[in-house]
Structure formats: structure tokens, C-alpha cells
Amino acid sequence: MPKYLYRASSAPHLEECPKFRPKPFDESDDTKRGTEIHNLTWECLLGNDVSGDPDCEEITESAEWVLSFTAEHAPGADIYCERKGPCSKCGTVPTPRTNTLEDGRTVHVWGDECDKCGTHLPGYSVVTDPNTFEPVTGGTTDVYAVGEKRVVVIDLKSGFDFNVEGHYHRPQTVTYGLAIMEQYGKTEALIAERYVLPKQKRYYMVTLEEARNEVFGLVAKVRDPNARARRCNYCGYCADILACPAVDTRQKVLSECFDQADDIDTRTLREPETIEDPEEMSAALTFSTVTMTAYIKRLLEVQKNVKVAALAMHDSGKEIPHFKKKTRRGSRVITDSQAAVEYATNAGVGAEDIAALAKVPLGKLQDMLYSAMKPNDSAVTKKSIQEMVDEDLGDIIVRQSDSAWMERG
Numbered sequence: 089m090p091k092y093l094y095r096a097s098s099a100p101h102l103e104e105c106p107k108f109r110p111k112p113f114d115e116s117d118d119t120k121r122g123t124e125i126h127n128l129t130w131e132c133l134l135g136n137d138v139s140g141d142p143d144c145e146e147i148t149e150s151a152e153w154v155l156s157f158t159a160e161h162a163p164g165a166d167i168y169c170e171r172k173g174p175c176s177k178c179g180t181v182p183t184p185r186t187n188t189l190e191d192g193r194t195v196h197v198w199g200d201e202c203d204k205c206g207t208h209l210p211g212y213s214v215v216t217d218p219n220t221f222e223p224v225t226g227g228t229t230d231v232y233a234v235g236e237k238r239v240v241v242i243d244l245k246s247g248f249d250f251n252v253e254g255h256y257h258r259p260q261t262v263t264y265g266l267a268i269m270e271q272y273g274k275t276e277a278l279i280a281e282r283y284v285l286p287k288q289k290r291y292y293m294v295t296l297e298e299a300r301n302e303v304f305g306l307v308a309k310v311r312d313p314n315a316r317a318r319r320c321n322y323c324g325y326c327a328d329i330l331a332c333p334a335v336d337t338r339q340k341v342l343s344e345c346f347d348q349a350d351d352i353d354t355r356t357l358r359e360p361e362t363i364e365d366p367e368e369m370s371a372a373l374t375f376s377t378v379t380m381t382a383y384i385k386r387l388l389e390v391q392k393n394v395k396v397a398a399l400a401m402h403d404s405g406k407e408i409p410h411f412k413k414k415t416r417r418g419s420r421v422i423t424d425s426q427a428a429v430e431y432a433t434n435a436g437v438g439a440e441d442i443a444a445l446a447k448v449p450l451g452k453l454q455d456m457l458y459s460a461m462k463p464n465d466s467a468v469t470k471k472s473i474q475e476m477v478d479e480d481l482g483d484i485i486v487r488q489s490d491s492a493w494m495e496r497g
């Protein structure tokens with residue numbers, strides 16, 4: 089596997105923050121389903137039946153679009169899907185599966201693993217530094233075809249949360265375009281992003297020179313020894329978030345917690361006032377009240393355990409760098425509140441101050457009265473106790489400010 093400076097799939101993230109590092113594994117349900125959709129599209133292009141899949145209509149349409157788009161812009165050219173380079177372990181050049189179409193073109197589809205030793209294969213689209221001849225970036229281009237004049241590059245996206253304004257894949261796709269142009273000696277690339285489920289697409293044309301400027305502009309930013317981390321929309325996907333100086337603690341905790349939020353857009357959780365759809369608000373509220381509460385409890389538990397272990401280590405005679413043991417004497421409390429009230433009253437403290445001194449939970453007092461009076465008077469009810477207390481102690485009962493919240497039910 090070439091040792092890239094960065095993978096092409098990280099290019100959009102690096103455009104926002106030159107210190108971005110992808111998390112090693114993304115095993116979310118969306119990612120798994122995205123891989124399935126890609127694989128089913130290849131099956132379709134190979135002429136195999138995908139009708140058993142719930143999204144077969146969108147997948148079939150997407151595959152047909154790949155055929156017509158490449159036929160229009162690279163007439164007669166073969167179609168290469170997920171082309172892989174030679175195995176980095178045994179050097180075997182992988183053999184694709186193929187399907188020859190009625191119009192004479194052949195579709196080639198590569199697998200992920202080496203036929204001989206099973207090693208994960210590197211992508212074929214590699215961009216090399218013209219000065220050092222080292223690979224700097226690259227990956228696996230979903231689809232390409234090489235026409236007389238230009239190369240056609242297609243990047244398939246499943247498009248679960250399609251938002252054409254919110255998706256910025258150009259730095260990734262231009263990298264593939266540059267790699268394929270250089271590989272085949274072409275000077276123009278027509279690049280298309282195809283969003284399978286929403287059946288959407290977007291295109292742009294890029295020349296060899298423009299692609300080199302864009303890709304090597306980013307390479308320079310990433311190589312810059314003075315580059316600094318810049319908080320961005322991708323922090324939640326960054327492997328360095330917990331140690332990043334550009335991100336505050338609250339975001340770090342949220343990011344960890346958001347890793348568990350598979351089915352909601354975590355960006356809206358950061359800006360809940362932008363949610364307009366009640367269904368989406370319900371999902372956000374469920375996440376905030378159930379998942380986050382459980383997560384906070386877990387965090388507090390971790391915090392408590394570390395504090396207890398650190399205190400025990402200190403007390404066993406070991407110094408803990410940057411920390412000192414602090415002690416606070418326990419507060420002294422009076423156990424007989426009646427005696428305290430009488431004492432203060434006799435000393436001239438006013439009734440209002442006395443009430444503040446002796447805040448009694450009303451519900452608890454009513455429960456106590458009920459338990460004391462009920463055995464002697466069967467007519468006593470919780471309601472009669474409440475009325476009695478209101479009448480006798482109305483002057484000293486104060487209602488605290490009301491509060492309101494949303495509860496699941």
C-alpha cells in the first residue's frame with residue numbers, strides 16, 4: 089500500500105483543517121449500507137440481478153446512468169470500476185471481473201483483496217510528487233473511462249443525507265481526476281458525483297493544470313510545518329479530537345457521545361435552533377435525553393473512579409505531577425431544626441429569615457403528617473392533609489419559580 093501523505097477521501101476534510109486525521113474505522117450502519125450500495129451497483133454493471141435489494145430501483149438507475157454518461161462523454165471506451173493496483177505484499181496484478189456490453193464496451197470490476205494472498209489491495213489512482221516521485225495522495229476511483237479527448241471520472245455517493253450545498257467532495261474527486269489524467273496522458277477530466285438514493289448528480293470539468301494546482305495546493309498546506317488545527321465541520325470525524333487544542337472540552341465530550349448517534353444529523357444537534365422538522369426534533373430530543381444522559385452518567389462514573397484511584401495513590405505516598413491533595417472540612421449541621429428555629433426566634437430573627445433558614449420540602453412534610461394522622465383517623469386523605477397544611481401554613485409557603493421541559497411520553 090503506498091504510504092500517502094493523505095488519502096484522497098480525506099481531502100475535503102483537510103481543505104477545512106490541515107491537521108485532520110481520519111478515525112481508523114467507521115463502522116456506522118450508513119457506512120456499511122453505502123458499501124453495499126456500491127457493490128450492488130458493480131453487480132448491476134456486470135449484468136447480475138439485484139432485484140432482491142430494497143433500493144434496487146435506485147441502484148439500477150444509477151448503473152444505467154453510469155453506462156449512458158460514459159458512452160456520451162467517452163464514446164467506445166471501457167469502464168473501470170474500483171480499479172486496484174498490484175498487491176503490496178506479493179506483487180500480483182489483480183484480475184477484474186468483466187462484462188462485455190452490447191455496444192462492445194467492457195466493464196471491468198476489481199475486488200478488494202489480492203486473489204493470491206488475500207491482502208487488501210491499494211487503489212490504482214495515485215498522485216506522485218513530481219520532485220520526489222513519492223506517492224503523495226490517492227485512493228480508489230469508483231468509475232473511470234478514458235475518451236479520445238478527456239477522462240471521465242465518476243464518484244458514487246449513496247446520498248443518505250443528500251444536500252448538494254452541504255457536500256463538498258471536489259478535493260477528493262479532482263485528486264482521482266488528476267491521477268487518471270496523468271496515468272493516461274490526458275489534459276482534461278469531466279468529473280461527476282452521482283448520489284444513488286436521491287438520484288441526483290453534479291458535474292464539473294477540470295484541466296490537468298487546474299487539477300495540479302488544486303491538489304498540490306492542498307499538499308503544500310498539509311506539509312506546512314506551521315499549519316495549525318482549525319476547528320471545522322469535520323472535527324467529529326477526526327481521530328485527534330480528544331487531544332486537539334482547537335476544540336473545547338464540551339465539543340470533545342459531545343463528539344465522543346455523537347459517535348453513538350447513527351441515525352441523526354449531529355450537525356443539527358450542535359445548532360438545535362436550526363431544526364425545523366418536528367420528527368427530527370423528536371429524534372434529537374430522544375438522543376439528548378436518553379443517549380446523552382446515559383453517556384454523561386458513564387463519564388461521571390469514569391471521573392469518580394479516576395479521582396478515587398488518584399487519591400488512593402497519593403495517600404500511599406506517591407506524588408502525582410501537577411496535582412496536590414486538597415481537603416475541605418465537612419460542614420457542621422444542626423440536627424434539631426426546631427431547637428434552631430426557637431433559638432433564632434428568641435434571639436430576635438424575623439419570621440421571613442427563619443423561613444429561609446428552615447426550608448422544609450412541602451411534599452415530605454405532608455407525607456409525614458399523613459403517616460402520623462392516618463392510623464388515628466381513617467377519614468384523613470392526602471388531599472385533606474394538603475388542604476389543612478395550606479390553611480395552617482399558607483403564610484409561610486412560597487412557590488419557587490416554575491420551570492418547563494419536554495418529556496418523552
Ligand code: SF4
Binds near residue numbers: 318
Ligand atoms: S479536531 Fe482539531 S485537528 Fe481534528 S479536524 Fe478538528 S481542529 Fe482539525
